[in-house]
Amino acid sequence: xxxxxxxxxxxxxxxxxxxxxxxxxxxxxxxxxxxxxxxxxxxxxxxxxxxxxxxxxxxxxxxxxxxxxxxxxxxxxxxxxxxxxxxxxxxxxxxxxxxxxxxxxxxxxxxxxxxxxxxxxxxxxxxxxxxxxxxxxxxxxxxxxxxxxxxxxxxxxxxxxxxxxxxxxxxxxxxxxxxxxxxxxxxxxxxxxxxxxxxxxxxxxxxxxxxxxxxxxxxxxxxxxxxxxxxxxxxxxxxxxxxxxxxxxxxxxxxxxxxxxxxxxxxxxxxxxxxxxxxxxxxxxxxxxxxxxxxxxxxxxxxxxxxxxxxxxxxxxxxxxxxxxxxxxxxxxxxxxxxxxxxxxxxxxxxxxxxxxxxxxxxxxxxxxxxxxxxxxxxxxxxxxxxxxxxxxxxxxxxxxxxxxxxxxxxxxxxxxxxxxxxxxxxxxxxxxxxxxxxxxxxxxxxxxxxxxxxxxxxxxxxxxxxxxxxxxxxxxxxxxxxxxxxxxxxxxxxxxxxxxxxxxxxxxxxxxxxxxxxxxxxxxxxxxxxxxxxxxxxxxxxxxxxxxxxxxxxxxxxxxxxxxxxxxxxxxx
Amino acid sequence: xxxxxxxxxxxxxxxxxxxxxxxxxxxxxxxxxxxxxxxxxxxxxxxxxxxxxxxxxxxxxxxxxxxxxxxxxxxxxxxxxxxxxxxxxxxxxxxxxxxxxxxxxxxxxxxxxxxxxxxxxxxxxxxxxxxxxxxxxxxxxxxxxxxxxxxxxxxxxxxxxxx
Ligand SMILES: Cc1ncc(C[n+]2csc(CCOP(=O)(O)OP(=O)(O)O)c2C)c(N)n1
Ligand SMILES: [Mg+2]
Numbered sequence: 001x002x003x004x005x006x007x008x009x010x011x012x013x014x015x016x017x018x019x020x021x022x023x024x025x026x027x028x029x030x031x032x033x034x035x036x037x038x039x040x041x042x043x044x045x046x047x048x049x050x051x052x053x054x055x056x057x058x059x060x061x062x063x064x065x066x067x068x069x070x071x072x073x074x075x076x077x078x079x080x081x082x083x084x085x086x087x088x089x090x091x092x093x094x095x096x097x098x099x100x101x102x103x104x105x106x107x108x109x110x111x112x113x114x115x116x117x118x119x120x121x122x123x124x125x126x127x128x129x130x131x132x133x134x135x136x137x138x139x140x141x142x143x144x145x146x147x148x149x150x151x152x153x154x155x156x157x158x159x160x161x162x163x164x165x166x167x168x169x170x171x172x173x174x175x176x177x178x179x180x181x182x183x184x185x186x187x188x189x190x191x192x193x194x195x196x197x198x199x200x201x202x203x204x205x206x207x208x209x210x211x212x213x214x215x216x217x218x219x220x221x222x223x224x225x226x227x228x229x230x231x232x233x234x235x236x237x238x239x240x241x242x243x244x245x246x247x248x249x250x251x252x253x254x255x256x257x258x259x260x261x262x263x264x265x266x267x268x269x270x271x272x273x274x275x276x277x278x279x280x281x282x283x284x285x286x287x288x289x290x291x292x293x294x295x296x297x298x299x300x301x302x303x304x305x306x307x308x309x310x311x312x313x314x315x316x317x318x319x320x321x322x323x324x325x326x327x328x329x330x331x332x333x334x335x336x337x338x339x340x341x342x343x344x345x346x347x348x349x350x351x352x353x354x355x356x357x358x359x360x361x362x363x364x365x366x367x368x369x370x371x372x373x374x375x376x377x378x379x380x381x382x383x384x385x386x387x388x389x390x391x392x393x394x395x396x397x398x399x400x401x402x403x404x405x406x407x408x409x410x411x412x413x414x415x416x417x418x419x420x421x422x423x424x425x426x427x428x429x430x431x432x433x434x435x436x437x438x439x440x441x442x443x444x445x446x447x448x449x450x451x452x453x454x455x456x457x458x459x460x461x462x463x464x465x466x467x468x469x470x471x472x473x474x475x476x477x478x479x480x481x482x483x484x485x486x487x488x489x490x491x492x493x494x495x496x497x498x499x500x501x502x503x504x505x506x507x508x509x510x511x512x513x514x515x516x517x518x519x520x521x522x523x524x525x526x527x528x529x530x531x532x533x534x535x536x537x538x539x540x541x542x543x544x545x546x547x548x549x550x551x552x553x554x555x556x557x558x559x560x561x562x563x564x565x566x567x568x569x570x571x572x573x574x
Numbered sequence: 575x576x577x578x579x580x581x582x583x584x585x586x587x588x589x590x591x592x593x594x595x596x597x598x599x600x601x602x603x604x605x606x607x608x609x610x611x612x613x614x615x616x617x618x619x620x621x622x623x624x625x626x627x628x629x630x631x632x633x634x635x636x637x638x639x640x641x642x643x644x645x646x647x648x649x650x651x652x653x654x655x656x657x658x659x660x661x662x663x664x665x666x667x668x669x670x671x672x673x674x675x676x677x678x679x680x681x682x683x684x685x686x687x688x689x690x691x692x693x694x695x696x697x698x699x700x701x702x703x704x705x706x707x708x709x710x711x712x713x714x715x716x717x718x719x720x721x722x723x724x725x726x727x728x729x730x731x732x733x734x735x736x737x
Contacts (some may be wrong), residue, residue, distance in 0.1 A: 119595050120602060124645040144645060177620075178587065178648040302639035 001169055003131030004033035004162040007095065010138035012039055013171055016066050018057070018424050020050035022077075024070025025110055026097030029162040042424065042453055045445040047074050049417035051081020052443075055090045056421025059404045060379050060429075062215070064146050065421060068095040072110030075156075079117060080411060085152040086121040087408025088236060089209060091145040092152040093138075094118075101129065101158045115156050123151035126174070131164035136172040143173070148181030149300040150213055181299060185314045185321035193271075193295050193312055194328040200269030200293070202339040203229040206252060206281075209236025209407065210274015210298060211318045212400045217241065219322035220273065226326065226333040228340040232260035234275050235392055238403040242376075243396035246344050250396075252548075253281040255389040255539050258555045259347040261548050265289055273297045274318045277307040278408065279544075287547030297321050353556040354394055357510050360534040363387065363462055367394040369514035370434065370460060373521060378430045379404065379422045383415030383439035386468035389539050391434045413442035419457045420450060430458070430521040437463040437490055447500035447528070456526040460517060464535040465490055472538045476552050497528040504528040577628050579608070581658055581731045584641065585649040588614065588621040592646045596623060599644065603637050605629045609728025620648060624730045657737040660729040664709045665691075667699045669720035679719060686712045697722055705729070 001009070007030060011019065018040040023031045034041055044050045047069040054065030065085075069078050075096040085092040099108040115125045124144050126137045134157070141153040197203050207220050217240050224231050224247050231241050232252040241248045250257035252264060264270070270292045275281070282288040285307060295312040296304045304313040314321055354368035367390050374380065376398040382388040382405040397403040404422060406414035419433035440461050450457050464471075467485040474482050497504035503520075504527060507513050513531055520527045540553035586592050593612060600607055608626040615622040629637070634652065641647050670676040679698055683690060688702035702712055706729050713724065 115591060116594065119591075119598060123643075125591075149643075176645050179645045300643070302636065302643055306636060 001166045002029070002033065002162065003128070003134055003157065003164050003166070004030040005037075006131060006134040006166055006169060007138065007157070007162070008033060008037045008039050009169060010135040010171060011066060013135075014138065014142050015063065018042060019066040019068055020044055020053040020057070020421065021068035022047045022050055022070070022074060024074045024097065026071040026099055026159045027068065027074075027162070029159060030068070030097065030157075033162075042420075042449065044417070045448050046443065047077035048080050048413065049420070049443055049446050049449070051078045051092065051094060052084065052411075052414050052417035053421035053424070054092055055081065055085045055088075056381060056404055056418030057425040058090050058092060058421075059418070060401055060422035061425035062401065063425065064091040064093055064142055066093045066095065069097070070110070071097045071099055071114070072112050075112055075114040076117065079121070082118055082152045082154065083121040084406055084409045084411045084414060086123070088406065089150045089213060090152070091150040093141055093145055093155065094152055095155045095157065097162070098127065098156045098158040100160045104158065115154065118154050121152070122154045125154035125156065127156040127158070128161050129158075131161050131166050132168065132170075133174070134161070134166075135169055136174050139171050140174040140176060144176070144179065148179070149210075182301075182315045183299065183317040183320055185297070185316040185324050187324070189312060189314045190321070190324045190328055193314060193325060196269055196293055196295060196312060197227045197229075197271065197329070198332070198334055200227075201336060202267045203227050203269045203271060204264055204267035204292075205229045205231040206234070206264070206270060206272045206275055207231055207237040207240045208234040208273065208275020211237055211240045214274065214299070214318040215400070216273070216319040216322050217400045219319055219326060221245075221247065222326055223322055223329070226329045228334050228337045229271065230263070230340060230343045232256070232264060234278070234281050234407070235405060236407040237275065238392060239397035239400045242398040244398060246347070249343065249347065251392050254283070255393055255541050257352070257393060258350045259343065261542075263343055263346060265291075265549060267292045269293045269295070271295045271297070272308075273322070274299070276303045282308065283542050283546055283548040283550070287549070349559075350555065351558045352394060353558045353560060355558060355561045358534065359508065359510075360532050361508070361510065361513075362537050363390045363533045364394055364537070365510065366460075366462060366513050366531055366533055367391060369511070370432070370517060371395055373514045373517035374430070374432060376402070378402065378432055378521060379419075379426060381405065381415045381419040381422060381431070381433045383433070383435040384410045384412045384469070385436040385439060386464070386472060386539060387434055387436045387462040388415075389469070390462070393539060412439035414439075416440060416443050416457070416459060417446055419459070420446060420455055423455050423457050430524065432458045432460060432517070432521065435459060435461050436468060437461060437465060437487055437493070438467045441490070444496060447497055447502050450526050451501045456524045458517060458520045458526065459528045460513065461493065461528060461530050462533045463490075463493070463530050464533050466535050468535065471535070475536075475538065476541075477543065493528060493530040502526050502528055504530060507531045577630060579626060579628050580634055581653040581655070581660065581729070582625045582627060582638070583651045583653055583731060584623045584625075584647055585615055585617065585620050586623050587646040587648065588619055589646070592621075593623065595644055595646065596641065599640055600625070600627060600637060603640055604633055605637050611728050611730040613730070622730075626729060651733070653731055653733055654737060657734040658731050659734055660705045660731045661703055662706050662709055662729040663701065663703045663727045664713070665699065665701050665725045666713065666716060667697050667722040668716050669696060669722055670698050671696050672719065675719050679716065682712070682715050688712065
C-alpha cells in the first residue's frame with residue numbers, strides 16, 4: 001500500500017463515501033490509485049466548488065466533508081471555500097497535493113505555501129513527511145474538524161509521499177496535547193443560569209449555528225417551553241426550531257424579522273446559545289439589549305465576551321449544556337407567561353407580506369411560491385445577496401440542517417455547489433438552491449457536474465439583472481449612484497442551462513414558480529428556473545453601524561393584502 | 575485604554591510553523607509583539623515561547639483565548655508582573671578609538687557584570703545579561719563612546735518561587 005492508497009483507505013475507514021475534487025500534477029499519483037478504488041469522486045468544474053460542495057455535504061449530513069485539489073492554483077482555488085467553512089464552523093477536510101519534498105522552498109512549478117496561506121482560516125493543518133503517518137493524520141484531522149468548534153483541517157501531501165510504500169497501515173492518532181475542548185457545562189454555572197432565567201420577567205433565547213452543529217433542536221425547544229421564552233435565531237441558526245411554531249421569532253439581525261428585532265431589546269435576560277454576536281446580528285453594540293443580563297453558552301471560550309459583555313459564561317456543547325439546564329429547570333418551570341404571550345401577539349400582528357400580484361414578480365411572492373412548493377424535508381441552500389435575505393426573512397424552515405447558507409464569509413457562488421454537496425449527502429431529500437443571477441454566474445459551470453453525475457438539484461434563480469444587495473445599498477445609502485451593479489448583458493440562462501443538457505424555464509408570471517418547482521422537486525429532476533424579479537424591491541434593514549432598531553425601509557404586512565382586497569370589494573372592484 | 579506590557583509564557587509543540595502561526599495570530603488580533611524568545615522546555619517535544627506584548631486588557635484576554643485554540647499550543651500563562659523574573663542577553667560592540675575609552679568601558683563592564691568576549695584595535699565586544707532595564711542602563715552609559723552594534727535576544731521569563 002502506498003501513501004495515496006492510505007489516504008483513500010483512511011477516508012473510507014472514517015466513513016467517507018464521496019469526495020469532491022479536481023486533478024493536477026502533484027495529485028496524479030493519488031488519482032491513479034483512486035482509479036482502482038471504491039471511493040466515489042465527483043469531478044467538479046472548479047476547485048472552489050469542490051470545497052463548497054464538501055461543505056454542503058457536511059452541513060446537510062452532519063458528517064465531515066472532504067475536498068481535494070492539486071498544488072499551486074488548485075490549492076489556492078480552494079481557499080475561498082476553506083475560509084467559508086472556517087467562518088461558519090463546518091467540519092471540512094481539504095487535501096492538497098504538494099510538490100516533491102526536496103523541491104519545497106525552491107519556487108518549484110505549482111508550488112505555493114498553502115499551509116501558510118490557510119493558517120488563519122484552518123483549525124489545524126498537516127504535511128505528512130512519511131506515508132506511514134497518513135492514516136493517523138487523517139484520523140486525527142477528522143477528530144479536530146468535527147469536535148469542539150468544528151472547522152476545516154488542511155492536509156498537504158507532497159507528491160512522493162503519495163507514492164511511498166507504507167510499512168504498515170495503522171489508523172492511529174497524532175498526539176494533540178493542546179487540544180481538549182470542553183463539552184460539559186460547569187454545574188455551578190448551570191445552577192446560576194437556571195436561577196437567572198427563572199427570575200427574569202422577559203427571557204429571550206438567541207440560537208446560532210452552534211445549536212445546529214450540536215443537534216440541540218429538541219433541547220432548545222424544550223428549554224424555551226420551560227422558561228416561556230421566545231426564540232430568535234441568527235442566519236446560521238435557522239431551522240433549529242420550526243419557524244412556524246409560536247415560539248419562533250425567526251431571524252434576528254440586519255435583515256431580521258420585525259418581531260425579533262423590535263422585541264429583543266425589551267429582554268431582561270438573554271440566553272445566547274452557539275452564536276458569536278456578529279455585527280450583522282447585533283447592530284451597534286451600544287444599542288443592543290441595554291437592559292439584559294446575558295448568559296452565553298458556547299463551545300468556543302473565545303466567543304464568550306468577545307463582542308457582547310456576558311454576565312454568565314458557560315463553556316460547553318449546546319446539547320449537553322442545555323440538557324443540564326433542562327434537568328435543573330424541569331422540577332420548577334417558569335410560571336410567568338405574559339411576556340411570551342405579548343410576543344406571540346406581536347408576531348401575529350406583524351406577519352410579513354408575501355402576497356403580491358405585480359409583474360415583474362416581487363421577490364416576496366417568489367419566496368411564498370417556493371414555500372408552497374417545498375416540504376419540511378427539502379434542503380434549501382442559498383447564495384449570497386438580496387435573494388438570500390428574502391429567503392432568510394420570509395421562508396419558514398422547519399428542521400435543522402435544512403437551510404444551508406454562507407453566513408460569516410458571505411461568499412457569492414456558495415449556494416449552487418453547496419446544493420450539489422447536500423444532494424450527494426442526502427440523495428433522498430429534495431434539494432433546492434435559491435441563487436441570484438450574479439452569484440450563479442460565478443459557478444454556473446457546475447451545471448456540467450450535475451449533468452455528468454445526474455445530481456438532480458433544483459435551482460431557483462431570482463434574476464433582477466443586478467448585483468441586488470449592493471444595488472440596494474447604493475439606493476439607500478449612496479444617492480442612487482449605481483456604480484457597477486448592473487449585470488448588463490446577462491446570458492440567456494435558459495439556453496445556458498440547456499447547452500449543458502439541463503432543463504430550464506423562464507418564469508415571469510404569478511403562480512408559475514410554484515407549479516414548476518413543485519413538479520421538479522417531486523419528480524427529482526434537475527432544472528434551472530430563471531425567475532424575473534423586480535429590481536427595485538428592497539428588504540428592510542438597519543444600516544451598517546446602526547442599531548438594531550434603526551430602520552431603513554418599511555415593514556409590510558400580509559394583513560394589508562386582505563384590507564386592500566376588502567376595500568376593492570367595497571368599491572365594487574373586480 | 576491602558577496599553578500595558580505583558581509577558582506571556584506559552585508551552586508549544588516544537589515543530590515548524592508554530593512560531594509563524596502564533597506570531598501571525600497576535601498580529602491579526604491587533605497585538606504588537608515587542609519580543610519573542612523560543613527554546614526547548616522541561617518537556618521533551620515542547621518548546622517554551624515567551625512574548626512581551628503591548629495591548630489593552632480586553633484584547634489580551636481575547637488573544638489568550640485565541641492562542642488556546644491553536645492545536646499546537648499546550649499551555650499559556652500571562653505572568654504576573656509582581657512575580658516575574660525576566661532575563662535578557664545582549665551583545666554590544668563599542669568603539670574604543672578615543673583615548674582612555676577602553677579603560678572606562680571596562681570599568682562600566684565590571685559594575686554591570688558584563689563579560690568582555692572580544693577586543694580589537696578599535697572595538698571592544700561585551701556580553702551582558704540581566705533584566706531588560708539593567709541592559710538599557712548599561713547601553714545608555716556606553717552610548718557616548720559610540721556603539722557600533724547591538725544584538726539583544728529580548729527577555730525570556732519565568733515565574734518566581736511557587737507562582
Ligand atoms: C465573492 C463575492 N464577491 C462580492 C461580494 C459582494 N456582494 C454581496 S451581495 C452581492 C450581489 C449579489 O448579486 P446577485 O447574485 O445577483 O444576488 P442579488 O443580490 O441580486 O439577489 C455582491 C456583489 C460577495 N459577497 N462575494
Ligand atoms: Mg441579482
